[in-house]
Amino acid sequence: MIELREVSRIFSVGGQEVRAMDRISLAIEPGEYLSIMGPSGSGKSTLLNILGLLDTPNSGSYLLEGQDVTSLSDRQLAATRSRKIGFIFQFFHLIPRLTARQNIELPLLLAGVPRRQRLERSSRLIEAFGLADRPHHRPDELSGGQRQRVAIARAVINEPAVLLADEPTGNLDRSSGAGIVELMEDLNHRGLTLVVVTHDPEIGERAGRQIRVVDGRIVHDSPGG
Amino acid sequence: MRPLDVIAFSLTSLGSNRVRTLLMLLAMSIGVAAVVLLTGIGNGARLYIVDQFASLGTNLVIVIPGRAETAANTPATLVGETPRDLTLDDAQALSRGEPVRRMAPINIGELSISWRGRERQVPLLGSTASLLEIHHLRLERGSFLPEEDMEIARPVCVLGAKVYRELFGRENALGELVRLGGFRCRVIGVLGSEGRSLGMDTEELVVVPVAFAQMLLNTEGLFRILVEARDPAAIARLKTHIGVTISKRHHGEEDVTIITQDSVLATFDKIFKVLTLTVAGIAAISLVVAGILIMNVMLMAVAQRTGEIGLCKALGASQLQIMVLLVSEALLLSAIGGLLGLGLGFGGAWAAVQFYPDLQAAPPPWAIAAAFSTALTTGFVFSLLPARRAARLDPIQALARH
Structure with a gap:
């Protein structure tokens, strides 16, 4: 479903070329649970950004559900992100002035989905994610775990093909983190492809497939136990 | 995004920083009010003069002894003869x-x-x-x-x-x-x-x-x-x-001078129209100043909301959509400020009539339309630069700075 072929991403920092991704090839099957680990600066976030269409490679090709997405226009990229990709961030990135429900509905709002449908879909997720008593609270009135639940609900409300998570538990205490991991794994069990970038081996090792990135290259790719 | 959703989203954004919003509304409404009030007074003065002439009779021709343009130079005036x-x-x-x-x-x-x-x-x-x-x-x-x-x-x-x-x-x-x-x-x-x-x-x-x-x-x-x-x-x-x-x-x-009422009237009418246009132009400058204020504040807002803009892009907003969102915000501000300004301007004109009943200070329809559309246009034009800047933000960097 996701296929990277010889993808490189080169940044120039202070006149020097830095190869954040060095001819990486990677195929991810539908429904897979993949963790990306590696030291800081190894290129795992760049890999995630490329997968999430936030960044475009300098060379190589990227096929998402059979479609080459390396040469799409801004508008096409935005539309593809909207339909096929869900993001979860370490710092949640909720809009402070919007309520939990409004934050969850934001991707549908941007996609021009009518209000009634938005309400229907967000209600279902609010119920399923244990936020039923907090739909009208603003982010600063929610706990860290609740904020990340809102963020996950937002990421999946468009029913994307793949969920990309960048250090989803990095800003949470242990028990909230465990709850978030369970929630994501539950979504994966229902068929959603899940890619998690993490520093935390405890989380990384739960994934069905683990890859390790060092200096822009995949140095280890194995099914986990 | 649906137009109503754009408006609702812009309103939440305007509502989240009330002081900033109020200041921009104030600037916009004062500009529009100035145009409406000043053209109203100018128009009132014109109507007053026209009315004065009309009270003298409209289809009137006045015959005065002596030729105005030659009387001063004829030999008759030198020897003291009157026409x-x-x-x-x-x-x-x-x-x-x-x-x-x-x-x-x-x-x-x-x-x-x-x-x-x-x-x-x-x-x-x-x-x-x-x-x-x-x-x-x-x-x-x-x-x-x-x-x-x-x-x-x-x-x-x-x-x-x-x-x-x-x-x-x-x-x-x-x-x-x-x-x-x-x-x-x-x-x-x-x-x-x-x-x-x-x-x-x-x-x-x-x-x-x-x-x-x-x-x-x-x-x-x-x-x-x-x-x-x-x-x-x-x-x-x-x-x-x-x-x-x-x-x-x-x-x-x-040897008579014939003056028609309408030629004198037309001259006064023209003078006052030009005067009204001039004061309207001066007032319109304040609208442009308000536009620059909007641009300034929006540039700040874009800087403050970098994370939000990056997020919207990650969630599937195109560059055009980001621009539409920000320009709508400015247009909404201008429209609300413009309406407030029209209210203020008409209030001022009404107050002027209370003080000077002779001066029927009625803002002409063209001035109302011009003031309001200038407000919208400045809002639009001066939001383009900040909106473009926002639309071009790199989502990765925008999110990282959040």
Whole structure:
């Protein structure tokens, strides 16, 4: 479903070329649970950004559900992100002035989905994610775990093909983190492809497939136990 | 994104920083209010002048003895000769013509008037019965000058409202004999208090038959002759008629100046239109200043909301959508500020009318439309730069800075 072929991403920092991704090839099957680990600066976030269409490679090709997405226009990229990709961030990135429900509905709002449908879909997720008593609270009135639940609900409300998570538990205490991991794994069990970038081996090792990135290259790719 | 959703989203964004929003609304509304109020006052002044002219009679042609453009340079002026007078016979001749509706000869001077020991100086106006219609005068009581041959020097007079009050107080004046110069004459009417009518305070006037005025002032000539055309289309024919008649009577010389009411009116109208446009332009500058304020504040807002913009992009917003969102915010601000400004401007115009009822300060429709659309345009134009900057933000960096 996701296929990277010889993808490189080169940044120039202070006149020097830095190869954040060095001819990486990677195929991810539908429904897979993949963790990306590696030291800081190894290129795992760049890999995630490329997968999430936030960044475009300098060379190589990227096929998402059979479609080459390396040469799409801004508008096409935005539309593809909207339909096929869900993001979860370490710092949640909720809009402070919007309520939990409004934050969850934001991707549908941007996609021009009518209000009634938005309400229907967000209600279902609010119920399923244990936020039923907090739909009208603003982010600063929610706990860290609740904020990340809102963020996950937002990421999946468009029913994307793949969920990309960048250090989803990095800003949470242990028990909230465990709850978030369970929630994501539950979504994966229902068929959603899940890619998690993490520093935390405890989380990384739960994934069905683990890859390790060092200096822009995949140095280890194995099914986990 | 649906238009209603865009508006709702923009409103939450405007509502999240109330002080900033209020300041921008204030700037916008003051700009729009200034345009509306100043054009209203300018327009009021124009209407006031037009009204003054209209009160003098609309299809009016004024005949003045002597040629204005040549009189100063003729040998006659050097040897102290005045141009040939207009006489009652001239007036009589002018009134006979197809384009003429009404005619009133005018003589003016100043005399003392007295009644039972009360005396004052008054401007005297000699004319005929048709002056009432031509000059749009209103009679408070009694009757105006009698309709009769204008050669008859009947000793009657019509008093201006103020003259009447000062001489008679609250007593009845009709039928009373007053002393006017060296003659006694009977009061037959009192004019209404209309105030000024282009240079003449009708309240202070005493009107008498034209022949009687000539006797009182000891003159043969007339100050001028007012001729009213049958309709606006007849004005040109009337001017020819006057020229031909006068030159026939004055041995081939057309030694009069003919002034049409509408040419003077048109000049004033033009001057005031230009003045109104000028003040509107000056006021519009404040709108541009408001636009720059909007741009400034929006640039700050884009910097503050970098994370939000990056997030929207990650969630599937295109560059165009980000631009639409930010420009809508500015347009919404301008529209609300513009409406507030219209309210303020009309309030100000209303207040101006309360203080100066003579000045009917009504903002012209074009000014309202222009002020409002200038507000929207400045909002639009000055939000483009910040919106473009936002749209081009790199989502990864934007999210990282959050």
